[in-house]
Amino acid sequence: MSPARKLSRKKSHREHMLRNLATSLILFEHVETTVPKAKEVKALVDHFIAQSKSQSLQARRELKSQLFTTLAVKKVFEVIVPRFENQASGFVRMTKIGHRLGDAAAMAHLELIIEVKEQKEAKTDTTPKAAETIQPAKEKATRKPRAAKTAPETNTKKST
Numbered sequence: 001m002s003p004a005r006k007l008s009r010k011k012s013h014r015e016h017m018l019r020n021l022a023t024s025l026i027l028f029e030h031v032e033t034t035v036p037k038a039k040e041v042k043a044l045v046d047h048f049i050a051q052s053k054s055q056s057l058q059a060r061r062e063l064k065s066q067l068f069t070t071l072a073v074k075k076v077f078e079v080i081v082p083r084f085e086n087q088a089s090g091f092v093r094m095t096k097i098g099h100r101l102g103d104a105a106a107m108a109h110l111e112l113i114i115e116v117k118e119q120k121e122a123k124t125d126t127t128p129k130a131a132e133t134i135q136p137a138k139e140k141a142t143r144k145p146r147a148a149k150t151a152p153e154t155n156t157k158k159s160t
Contacts, residue, residue, distance in 0.1 A: 005036050018044055019066055025092070026072045026080065030111040035096060038108035042092045045112075049084060049091045052076050080112065 007014050021041045025031045026048075033041070048066065052059050055077065064073045084091055095109045 005040055007036060007040070019068060022048065022066070023068045023072045025110055025112065026067065026076055027069070029114070030109065032097070032107060032109050034100075035106040035108045038094050038110050042094050042110060045092050046089060049076065049080060050089060052081050053085070055081065083114075 007017070009017065018037070018040055021031060021033060021037060022044050025041060025045055031041075048063055052063055060073065060077060063076060064070065067073055067076075080091075091113060093111050093113050095111075097107050097109050099105065100107050
C-alpha cells in the first residue's frame with residue numbers, strides 16, 4: 001500500500017485511513033470523501049476484490065490483514081465476489097459531487113457497482129427499434145376519445 005498521493009499524512013496514518021475507508025466502503029457499499037482519498041481507495045478496493053475472486057485461503061488471509069473487521073472480509077467473499085464473477089475490473093464507481101462548504105475541498109461519492117448482471121441481461125432482450133414500432137400500435141388501440149371540457153360554473157351572487 002504505497003500510494004502515489006501522500007494526502008498530507010505520515011505513512012502509518014495514511015495507510016490506516018485508507019484501510020478504514022476501504023472497510024467502510026465494503027460494509028456500507030457507498031461513502032463520501034475527498035477526491036484524492038477517493039481515487040486511492042477506489043484503486044485499493046478494486047485490487048482487494050480482484051484478488052478475492054480466486055476464493056483461496058491465501059486471498060482470504062491477505063484481505064483479513066488489510067481490512068479492520070472480519071465482517072467486511074466475509075461480505076467480500078460471500079456477497080461482492082459473486083456479484084462480479086463475470087467482470088474483470090471496475091468494481092467501484094466514483095462520482096464527483098461538488099465542493100465541501102467549510103474548506104471548499106472537492107468531494108466525491110464512492111459506491112460499489114450493483115447493477116452489473118441486470119445491465120447485461122437488458123441488452124440481450126430486444127432492440128430499441130423493435131420496441132418503438134410495437135408500442136405505438138398498442139397505444140392507438142387503447143385510446144379513448146376525450147370528453148370535451150366545460151368551464152366550471154361561477155357563482156354570480158355577491159356575499160353580504
